[in-house]
Amino acid sequence: MNTDVKAVRAAVDGAFRDEWGRVVATLIRTTGDWDLAEECAQDAFAMALQRWPKDGIPGRPGAWLTTAARNRAIDVLRRKAVGAAKLREVAAMTLPPDSPAYEGETDHSGVPDDRLRLMFTCCHPALSLEARVALTLRTLAGLTTAEIARAFLASEPTMAKRLVRAKQKIQHARIPYRVPPAHLLPERTPGVLGVLYLLFNEGYAATAGADLVRQNLSAEAIRLARVLVRLMPDEPEAAGLLALMLLHDARRCARLDASGDLVTLEDQDRWLWEATAIGEGVAILEAALRHGRAGPYQIQAAIAACHATAPTADRTDWPQIAALYGRLAEFLPTPVVELNYAVAVGMARGPGAGLPLVEALEASGKLAGYHLLPATRADFLRRLGRMPEAAAAYREALELTSTDAERRYLSRRLAEASAQA
Amino acid sequence: MRYLLLICGDESAAAHAQDGCGGWMEDMQERGALRAAGGLRPPAEARTVRVRRRQLLLSDGPFAETKEQIAGFCIIDCADLDEATEAAARHPAAAYGTIEIRPFSS
Numbered sequence: 001m002n003t004d005v006k007a008v009r010a011a012v013d014g015a016f017r018d019e020w021g022r023v024v025a026t027l028i029r030t031t032g033d034w035d036l037a038e039e040c041a042q043d044a045f046a047m048a049l050q051r052w053p054k055d056g057i058p059g060r061p062g063a064w065l066t067t068a069a070r071n072r073a074i075d076v077l078r079r080k081a082v083g084a085a086k087l088r089e090v091a092a093m094t095l096p097p098d099s100p101a102y103e104g105e106t107d108h109s110g111v112p113d114d115r116l117r118l119m120f121t122c123c124h125p126a127l128s129l130e131a132r133v134a135l136t137l138r139t140l141a142g143l144t145t146a147e148i149a150r151a152f153l154a155s156e157p158t159m160a161k162r163l164v165r166a167k168q169k170i171q172h173a174r175i176p177y178r179v180p181p182a183h184l185l186p187e188r189t190p191g192v193l194g195v196l197y198l199l200f201n202e203g204y205a206a207t208a209g210a211d212l213v214r215q216n217l218s219a220e221a222i223r224l225a226r227v228l229v230r231l232m233p234d235e236p237e238a239a240g241l242l243a244l245m246l247l248h249d250a251r252r253c254a255r256l257d258a259s260g261d262l263v264t265l266e267d268q269d270r271w272l273w274e275a276t277a278i279g280e281g282v283a284i285l286e287a288a289l290r291h292g293r294a295g296p297y298q299i300q301a302a303i304a305a306c307h308a309t310a311p312t313a314d315r316t317d318w319p320q321i322a323a324l325y326g327r328l329a330e331f332l333p334t335p336v337v338e339l340n341y342a343v344a345v346g347m348a349r350g351p352g353a354g355l356p357l358v359e360a361l362e363a364s365g366k367l368a369g370y371h372l373l374p375a376t377r378a379d380f381l382r383r384l385g386r387m388p389e390a391a392a393a394y395r396e397a398l399e400l401t402s403t404d405a406e407r408r409y410l411s412r413r414l415a416e417a418s419a420q421a
Numbered sequence: 422m423r424y425l426l427l428i429c430g431d432e433s434a435a436a437h438a439q440d441g442c443g444g445w446m447e448d449m450q451e452r453g454a455l456r457a458a459g460g461l462r463p464p465a466e467a468r469t470v471r472v473r474r475r476q477l478l479l480s481d482g483p484f485a486e487t488k489e490q491i492a493g494f495c496i497i498d499c500a501d502l503d504e505a506t507e508a509a510a511r512h513p514a515a516a517y518g519t520i521e522i523r524p525f526s527s
Contacts, residue, residue: 126502173524174422176501184503 008052015061016045017217020142023066025114028139028177030090031073034167038139040076044069115140117179119224123191124175130154131166136195137202138163141217147202150402189232193241193297196221196228200245204252218249229284239288240298246281247304250274262409266313278308296331299324318348335366343376351380371400375410382413387421423456423525424505428493430518443513449497454508456496464490489519 027037203217254268346354378393
């Protein structure tokens with residue numbers, strides 16, 4: 001039987017998004033070797049590309065891949081002449097069985113799966129924040145080193161080095177592979193939340209190529225956030241993060257038009273926003289805020305809620321949003337937050353008030369190479385009717401962006417500005 | 422897993438030299454986790470040795486002229502880095518100095 005090559009490719013891609021993290025997490029638990037786990041997972045996916053066209057796509061790709069990766073690990077360990085005890089342990093490892101029980105172990109069990117263990121280990125405070133994020137995206141989400149590098153405005157060799165060093169540190173310093181004990185959870189949680197949010201964003205706006213919405217990554221971030229919220233009902237920031245993700249995710253369908261181009265918040269068809277997700281997000285946020293311990297995720301969720309609950313773009317409560325960004329800057333004094341504050345001020349008090357903030361940020365050089373900086377300046381200039389300057393700024397932004405949809409959006413704005421210049 | 426705890430501090434840490442370890446040693450010994458430990462004389466009494474091109478090079482003072490210097494060390498056995506971190510955090514010197522945890526290679 002020859003299965004259509006395209007169908008196999010699609011099935012392997014789908015399985016990669018769904019199963020990579022699970023396969024790697026399980027193999028790390030059983031072999032204790034991160035590189036081996038990644039290698040064997042990679043081999044399993046390569047094997048799928050070879051075998052599935054001949055044998056057909058298996059009913060449970062995840063189980064097939066985990067078994068293939070496990071067998072590969074046994075081969076490698078055997079060749080390395082590892083002790084018999086270790087081999088037996090790997091051979092006997094819990095596999096996702098070819099039974100419906102595997103389905104049950106998704107997000108309703110409340111039992112932390114291997115991926116949660118992997119996430120807490122990736123987010124261990126002995127690793128730098130950059131390393132934690134990179135490692136989680138690589139091992140859990142299966143992003144390539146190039147994709148991770150792009151997401152963090154770093155070069156690919158820098159990112160590759162970061163990953164190698166992080167894995168070496170885990171191995172050599174013996175960072176435990178586990179969900180931390182209860183007394184350590186509160187100090188370990190922010191690292192996990194930060195990584196989940198980045199993971200969500202990676203899914204919400206992919207950094208390379210045309211698939212702007214890699215829904216699965218965002219869904220995975222939301223799934224893990226739900227697990228975290230269940231595990232830590234008294235951690236309002238976990239709930240704040242979940243609310244934030246739901247509120248963003250609710251607008252997903254309205255973000256792109258029929259041709260796949262970006263639609264700005266202002267122009268989005270609000271009928272396409274998912275009322276159920278917005279309702280859930282707002283409810284979770286309100287419950288979180290009742291703890292009286294505001295934090296960056298709750299504030300960002302409050303900003304998202306301002307947008308999500310405005311009946312029309314004109315009736316958005318921009319002064320409230322500007323105030324929230326001001327508050328957010330106290331928790332997260334980052335240039336991206338400053339840029340968003342400038343945008344909100346521009347909306348609340350006019351482009352003339354926002355422009356100097358963006359220009360100051362640009363002069364500081366803190367966001368050099370970030371396309372949204374010239375894109376924001378371009379929008380302010382356009383709204384001020386300064387078309388030649390706006391056109392120049394759109395051109396600058398175009399040179400820096402890498403996704404097709406953003407490029408098309410900026411090109412359209414550039415054409416408008418050039419026509420009126 | 423074996424870890425070296427390097428107890429570091431600036432000059433003000435010298436004031437704590439005679440403090441002792443407030444039961445930390447005893448506690449670690451009871452757990453069977455303490456391999457070795459010792460406090461050191463001040464860095465001014467240090468001597469450094471290098472051999473370059475078969476030449477013996479000697480100098481007085483510590484290896485690196487930094488504000489914080491090594492004042493003592495402990496070698497401990499722990500299950501993992503979390504356990505070593507908790508042990509270091511319990512050491513009285515953590516309250517005034519800095520404790521660097523270094524895993525032994527292999």
